[in-house]
Amino acid sequence: MSEFVTGQAWADLLTHYRSSAWRYECQGEYHEPDEAEPLRQFLAGESCDLSYMTPWLDGIRSAVAAGKTIGRVRVLTAPLTDYLRFEMAIAEHNEAAGEDIRVLDADQAAALDLGDHDFWLFDDDTVAVMHFDADGFRGATVEQEPSTVERYRHLRDRALRYARPFRDHPALLRSL
Helix, strand or coil: CCEEECHHHHHHHHHCCCCEEEEEECCCCCCCHHHHHHHHHHHCCCCCCCHHHHHHHHHHHHHHHCCCEEEEEEEECCCCCHHHHHHHHHHHHHHHHCCEEEEEEHHHHHHCCCCCCCEEEECCCEEEEEEEECCEEEEEEEECCHHHHHHHHHHHHHHHHHCEEHHHCCCCCCCC
């Protein structure tokens, strides 16, 4: 049985997993309100205020210190959207906190039939398919049915098999 979660229930998923959290991130743009000003600053060539990331980065550090893993595979368009150029430029902060960020080109992701929905896989037994609209993240459908979770584990494994570390991708244009 699936459940749609938002707010605190979503925050709990991102912080209370037992050992691993992994994300497939495949949208060319995300319209998150907290990122609007840093994205504008990046595109203007200004120094970016990344203070909005502090809670997330602190959470990564805490999880890693507790022996947990966190990672993602990000799908990159060709050419990169402005948003993905921004994401690539700030990925070093996530990596420094302990997150494993890998990338795939969009044509590779399509050839691997990885789908077009972002999702998180927690502890290999819970999947959360993310839902977005023009105003950003709206919530996630959480599923623990074994065959569904197994399908998402296979997607993760396939993505990881072909992805490369973000620093090895030519799309890494500059650092902040």
